Amino acid sequence: MPDEFTFLTDLRAITTHPAAAGLADDTAQLEVAAGTLILTSDTMVESVHYRPHDPPGSVGWRLAAVNLSDLAAKGATPLACLLNYSLSGNAAWDRAFLDGLNQALTAYAMPLIGGDTVAMPAGAPRSLTLTAIGTAPTKVPLRSCAQPGDTLWVTGTIGGAAFGADGQPRDLARYLHPVPRVAEGQALAPLATAMMDISDGLLIDAQRLAAASDIAIHIDLDVIPLALPGPVLDAACAGDDYELLFTLPEGVTPPVAATRIGTASPGNGLTLTANGTPVPLPARLGYRHG
Amino acid sequence: MPDEFTFLTDLRAITTHPAAAGLADDTAQLEVAAGTLILTSDTMVESVHYRPHDPPGSVGWRLAAVNLSDLAAKGATPLACLLNYSLSGNAAWDRAFLDGLNQALTAYAMPLIGGDTVAMPAGAPRSLTLTAIGTAPTKVPLRSCAQPGDTLWVTGTIGGAAFGADGQPRDLARYLHPVPRVAEGQALAPLATAMMDISDGLLIDAQRLAAASDIAIHIDLDVIPLALPGPVLDAACAGDDYELLFTLPEGVTPPVAATRIGTASPGNGLTLTANGTPVPLPARLGYRHG
Numbered sequence: 001m002p003d004e005f006t007f008l009t010d011l012r013a014i015t016t017h018p019a020a021a022g023l024a025d026d027t028a029q030l031e032v033a034a035g036t037l038i039l040t041s042d043t044m045v046e047s048v049h050y051r052p053h054d055p056p057g058s059v060g061w062r063l064a065a066v067n068l069s070d071l072a073a074k075g076a077t078p079l080a081c082l083l084n085y086s087l088s089g090n091a092a093w094d095r096a097f098l099d100g101l102n103q104a105l106t107a108y109a110m111p112l113i114g115g116d117t118v119a120m121p122a123g124a125p126r127s128l129t130l131t132a133i134g135t136a137p138t139k140v141p142l143r144s145c146a147q148p149g150d151t152l153w154v155t156g157t158i159g160g161a162a163f164g165a166d167g168q169p170r171d172l173a174r175y176l177h178p179v180p181r182v183a184e185g186q187a188l189a190p191l192a193t194a195m196m197d198i199s200d201g202l203l204i205d206a207q208r209l210a211a212a213s214d215i216a217i218h219i220d221l222d223v224i225p226l227a228l229p230g231p232v233l234d235a236a237c238a239g240d241d242y243e244l245l246f247t248l249p250e251g252v253t254p255p256v257a258a259t260r261i262g263t264a265s266p267g268n269g270l271t272l273t274a275n276g277t278p279v280p281l282p283a284r285l286g287y288r289h290g
Numbered sequence: 291m292p293d294e295f296t297f298l299t300d301l302r303a304i305t306t307h308p309a310a311a312g313l314a315d316d317t318a319q320l321e322v323a324a325g326t327l328i329l330t331s332d333t334m335v336e337s338v339h340y341r342p343h344d345p346p347g348s349v350g351w352r353l354a355a356v357n358l359s360d361l362a363a364k365g366a367t368p369l370a371c372l373l374n375y376s377l378s379g380n381a382a383w384d385r386a387f388l389d390g391l392n393q394a395l396t397a398y399a400m401p402l403i404g405g406d407t408v409a410m411p412a413g414a415p416r417s418l419t420l421t422a423i424g425t426a427p428t429k430v431p432l433r434s435c436a437q438p439g440d441t442l443w444v445t446g447t448i449g450g451a452a453f454g455a456d457g458q459p460r461d462l463a464r465y466l467h468p469v470p471r472v473a474e475g476q477a478l479a480p481l482a483t484a485m486m487d488i489s490d491g492l493l494i495d496a497q498r499l500a501a502a503s504d505i506a507i508h509i510d511l512d513v514i515p516l517a518l519p520g521p522v523l524d525a526a527c528a529g530d531d532y533e534l535l536f537t538l539p540e541g542v543t544p545p546v547a548a549t550r551i552g553t554a555s556p557g558n559g560l561t562l563t564a565n566g567t568p569v570p571l572p573a574r575l576g577y578r579h580g
Contacts, residue, residue, distance in 0.1 A: 034323050
């Protein structure tokens, strides 16, 4: 299968880690110190998690970025990853995908050490999986440990990767090349009582954090940092931001650029205000993909 | 998406490992001792790696078994795994798949600690990935370290999972429920100079071992242990055996049931004899799937 050999040759060209010898040996070896590993795995399916016409380099970058964002939410340091790739039958697409993937793996020092390459039946959508391994910080922030009295914060800005009324991403660069907050996550891990990344939308993810922590969360819509001018609820219910949402004990200031957007209190559920007035929750708080 | 919630509930029911809390938290945590991990990941695609009408419990078992077989080839001890699952739109199929997967994970003490669940576009084939993590033995046998003068051995019998002239597996139970040689791999690792599992066919995998080790391998077709009576070349070129192929220094006897089928010598390539007479290599030595 020439496609596979070409792809594996390209793949090996981006794997400089000694363990990448495993690509020819069905398995990879990884030396680890005693401690806690953080493991995460995300699958992106064509037409579900990305648009068929998205540039393949962006698909490669995003596959790395979504996994790196999961590591970031735990304050983990990227260690290595494995790629499960469905050959597209389009060698140029495969090569551009690998280029984009490699840019992210290089930028975040997460070597590719193994995985699998499969052919798909003709016409089947691509299904791409990356499994990322990181070393945990001393204290791993979970989404379930926010405390009443905590303050709620978010890094960066919200809603840039959202799709506008024209059906296009409002900020195309942000959609195509999300930036995982790895360094920020590492700096926040020792301080945050709870942390998660925002992948499906600020409000739906805040609701998940509240439910996991068994607390109430209140968000002031007026202070949500918007990526672009526009309706705040549209931005707060849009996915693909890959910012970090976290809680800190009252009085603690985050060591990275972040905006205080709310508070945690006894109770449960998510409440919103704008201009000091309660705002009902939208029917749809974010993106629920499979 | 009710399918996903049902599936995740079923999934959590089979995950008793503490780290499985990660299924709700996008990431999993794994405590490890200092040392070497063995990582492997296999993707099985409907209509490529299994037949659409295969029982879903068998598909779940086989997905675990092919990964466990890769760990076995390194003498590794299963530690944990992650599942990337494409919802089938058929809750009964999903549940039966999980039952079969769980049987294998339980039998081989490899807890499921995380992964991802995705929806597929309507009509798309299922794509199922399992990533397995094991702890390496003190000496990890590679496929690249066979030495001239070594003897060549295989566990179990060959050709049972092959498809017969009627288009059906010759030994259906063997095809549906391959048995990964985990204990045998652990026993062999300290002694074997090279080891790999036979997934694509005895001859193609022996050729790969010869190429990786830069040696010549000779196999005596008369002594290959056949699962069922029939032409030896058919069996030796058939896939899905999941037996271990390994080399030992001359004079060393394997500590597990195995058959001596050949020798390694200086040079390169694979040669065959039957009744003491050279046999040309078949045009197709095994199964090359993507």
